[in-house]
Amino acid sequence: MAYTAEISRVNPTCFLFLIDQSGSMEDGWAGDKNRKKADELALIINRLLQNLVIKCAKADGIRDYFYVGVLGYGARVGPAFSGSLRLKELVPISEIAKNPARLEERVKRVDDGAGGIINQKVKFPIWFDPVADNGTPMSEVFAEAERILKQWLSRFPNCFPPIVINITDGEPTTNPSGNATRIRSLSSSDGKILLFNIHISDKKANPVMFPAGEKELIDNYAKMLYSMSSELPPHLQDAAKKQGYSITGSNRGFVFNADMTHVIDFLDIGTRPSNLR
Amino acid sequence: MISLHCFTYPKRGNTMNDYEDAFFYTINKSASQKSPINTDSPYRIAIADGATESSFAAEWAWLLVHEYVNNPFTSAKDIQNRIQDLSNQWNDYIKTKKLAWYAEEKVSTGAFSTVLGLELKFQASSFANGGLWSAIAVGDSCLFQVRRNSLVYAFPIEKSQEFNNSPALISSNLERNVPVWTHVLLRSGEWKSGDEFYLLTDAIAAWFLNECEKGLRPWQTLIKFSQDGEDNITFGKWIDSIRAQSKLKNDDVTCIIITV
Numbered sequence: 001m002a003y004t005a006e007i008s009r010v011n012p013t014c015f016l017f018l019i020d021q022s023g024s025m026e027d028g029w030a031g032d033k034n035r036k037k038a039d040e041l042a043l044i045i046n047r048l049l050q051n052l053v054i055k056c057a058k059a060d061g062i063r064d065y066f067y068v069g070v071l072g073y074g075a076r077v078g079p080a081f082s083g084s085l086r087l088k089e090l091v092p093i094s095e096i097a098k099n100p101a102r103l104e105e106r107v108k109r110v111d112d113g114a115g116g117i118i119n120q121k122v123k124f125p126i127w128f129d130p131v132a133d134n135g136t137p138m139s140e141v142f143a144e145a146e147r148i149l150k151q152w153l154s155r156f157p158n159c160f161p162p163i164v165i166n167i168t169d170g171e172p173t174t175n176p177s178g179n180a181t182r183i184r185s186l187s188s189s190d191g192k193i194l195l196f197n198i199h200i201s202d203k204k205a206n207p208v209m210f211p212a213g214e215k216e217l218i219d220n221y222a223k224m225l226y227s228m229s230s231e232l233p234p235h236l237q238d239a240a241k242k243q244g245y246s247i248t249g250s251n252r253g254f255v256f257n258a259d260m261t262h263v264i265d266f267l268d269i270g271t272r273p274s275n276l277r
Numbered sequence: 278m279i280s281l282h283c284f285t286y287p288k289r290g291n292t293m294n295d296y297e298d299a300f301f302y303t304i305n306k307s308a309s310q311k312s313p314i315n316t317d318s319p320y321r322i323a324i325a326d327g328a329t330e331s332s333f334a335a336e337w338a339w340l341l342v343h344e345y346v347n348n349p350f351t352s353a354k355d356i357q358n359r360i361q362d363l364s365n366q367w368n369d370y371i372k373t374k375k376l377a378w379y380a381e382e383k384v385s386t387g388a389f390s391t392v393l394g395l396e397l398k399f400q401a402s403s404f405a406n407g408g409l410w411s412a413i414a415v416g417d418s419c420l421f422q423v424r425r426n427s428l429v430y431a432f433p434i435e436k437s438q439e440f441n442n443s444p445a446l447i448s449s450n451l452e453r454n455v456p457v458w459t460h461v462l463l464r465s466g467e468w469k470s471g472d473e474f475y476l477l478t479d480a481i482a483a484w485f486l487n488e489c490e491k492g493l494r495p496w497q498t499l500i501k502f503s504q505d506g507e508d509n510i511t512f513g514k515w516i517d518s519i520r521a522q523s524k525l526k527n528d529d530v531t532c533i534i535i536t537v
Contacts (some may be wrong), residue, residue: 006527009288050382057383059333059374060294071338097379113460122385123378242443270329270528273389273446275453 002191003233005160007230007269013160014067014090014152015052018141020168020200021074026132027169030257031204037169038130040200044167044259045070045128051264052126053097062094065269069148070127073141074133081127089148099215100125138172142179149186149193160267161191165260166228167198170221180228191233196253197225200262207258210240210251215244222256231256239266242274279397281322284512284532289520291529297327298478298531299338299390301346310518320397321346324531326417326478328389328446332380337367337388337449341442345394350413353461360451367449387450389417391431393476397468399535407469414462416444418531419482422466422495423473428489433462437486440479474535475499480528484519503534 006012025038049068056063069090079087083097106124109117128174149162164183186193199222208216210232215225229252232240237247243262245251253263265272287296302322323342328332340363349527350356364387372382393414400406412420414433419442422430434440445460468474473496488495502512512532519525 008288008290008527050379053379054382054394055330057332057379058295059335059380062379075382097377100378103378122382125378268442271326271389271446272330272443273328273448273453274387274388274443275445275448275456276330 003161003235005158005188005190007046007267009064011156012065012067013156013267014069014091014149015089016145016148016162016164017045017048017068017070018145018164018166018168019070019072019080019181020138021072021080021131021133021135022136022169022171022173023030023074023132024059024136024169024171025074025130025200027202029200029202031202035199035203036132037202038132041167042128042130044198044200046104046124046126047259047261048126048165049096050125051261052093055264055267055269057091057097062097064092064094066093067091067152068093068096071141071144071148072131073137074131076139077140077144081126090152096127100127102126111169120257134256135173136168136171137174138168138176138209139174139179140216142176142183146183146186149183153186154190156188158189161188161193163194163196163263165263166225168225169200169202170225177224177228184230192230194230194233195228195252195259195262197229197255198258199225199254199256201257205257208254209258210245210247211249211254212248217256226252226254235268236263236266239268244262279320279379280503280536282534284502284509284530284534286509286516286530288529289527296529297329297335297338298325298529299327299335299342300324300476300531300533301342302491302533303346306449318526319399320533321349321394322394322476322533323394324392324476324478324513325393326416326529326531326535327419331387331389332383333367334370334388334390336370337384337391340366340421341390341392341447342394344411345392349394349396350392352463353458354491356415356447356461357454357458360447360454364449364451385450387448387453389446389448389453391418391444391446391478393418393477395420395474395537401456407467407472409465410468410474411463411465415457415460416446417482419477419479419485421477421482422468423475424471426494426497428496429528430464430466432464433485434482434486435511437483437490440483470537472537473500474537475537476531476533478529478531480526481530481532487524499532499534500536502532503536
């Protein structure tokens with residue numbers, strides 16, 4: 001059965017994030033002129049990386065269940081990490097954990113255990129700051145992703161299929177559909193690569209999570225990204241249902257004006273208690 | 278006479294340093310050794326399986342099995358009343374560690390574990406008369422009772438298809454326990470001289486039930502490891518072989534065999 005390969009340190013899988021750093025990301029997000037799409041993208045990618053790291057954290061350190069790459073596309077196409085991870089295409093999650101650009105202190109509201117809510121200071125790692133410059137060479141970044149993924153698959157042919165998450169406002173200067181199809185056709189022995197899309201729009205509209213059709217999608221960019229997105233395989237559909245999503249069987253890995261942090265929870269690296277949320 | 282044998286083996290790709298199950302008992306001072314018993318007081322045995330997706334889970338599992346053996350949990354309410362103290366012990370231990378940002382964040386969600394406790398009580402007159410047992414379970418660690426080469430009791434899971442990867446588990450984070458209390462299960466029964474009890478963590482328990490569902494007698498395989506001359510190394514080799522045949526999920530394995 002596909003999408004059931006064990007994810008472990010001897011058989012890791014990979015996440016490849018493609019982040020839109022084009023000039024249009026300078027525009028306001030979801031109808032809010034004070035918040036740029038680039039700010040929202042930075043929040044999403046930092047939160048995704050933070051959650052991947054925490055998923056792999058154990059008492060003795062980080063277990064390298066995942067290798068992670070981040071390709072930016074805007075003024076240039078290529079690895080987007082800064083600092084000691086600069087120019088690296090895929091790095092073990094433990095290296096990402098140890099090398100955020102900086103740690104910020106933020107306030108989280110948590111239950112005090114006695115019926116009240118208290119503010120708690122937490123460390124929030126930042127790997128990426130907002131960038132918005134030039135065109136949107138989405139087709140080119142997909143071509144680069146394909147090259148990196150082919151290398152990964154030759155190294156780990158039996159891995160849980162890699163997951164590619166493209167985060168964009170969906171205004172490509174080059175048509176990405178052909179290269180997206182090529183990425184989705186790559187596979188390990190456990191199934192085809194999963195290509196998911198996060199659409200960050202300037203339009204004020206309700207968030208859409210893992211739709212099963214185009215009905216809720218408000219523009220052609222959203223429809224294009226939806227059409228390029230992989231269907232959630234049964235294993236991930238089950239996990240999504242447990243997280244409370246409405247799943248009808250043909251839902252795709254696409255979200256509109258929302259994040260996709262829960263996708264990380266869908267992956268099985270061992271017992272995940274039902275009361276861990 | 279009663280004998281108790283413990284076998285442990287880590288997940289493939291891990292070492293025993295990564296093993297996150299725990300067990301404790303009041304019978305023997307060392308494993309794989311037959312020992313006379315004191316029939317004036319009950320025997321207690323407990324196993325626990327710390328969840329991979331939490332950190333310091335082995336320490337939490339360790340606290341739970343020791344607590345049960347020293348003073349057995351008698352109900353969901355009883356666990357609820359005592360969990361704060363256990364959580365404090367766990368947190369006190371964590372406070373002695375210097376943690377990186379990701380470890381701090383992970384610790385804030387708490388550690389999670391199953392727990393399965395078994396208490397054997399003896400008839401006052403004679404061991405040969407048997408006695409009563411009682412058990413408490415949270416999660417998917419399992420107890421099997423075998424009599425005269427037949428499975429007579431399976432608790433808390435009776436069919437292999439009931440196993441899944443997300444059981445409700447006891448957490449060191451008290452807020453996470455709200456949905457758990459309805460999943461605390463208690464059972465009791467009788468035992469007779471010659472009965473066997475098997476306390477197994479989920480992977481090997483699922484194998485055990487699968488074999489039963491095929492009409493096989495998996496206890497015959499396990500009991501051989503408790504015979505003189507068998508040891509943990511032989512057990513580990515056998516685990517490797519059934520993993521290679523995809524009969525056993527890759528997970529930490531704990532197997533306790535009690536013959537009364």
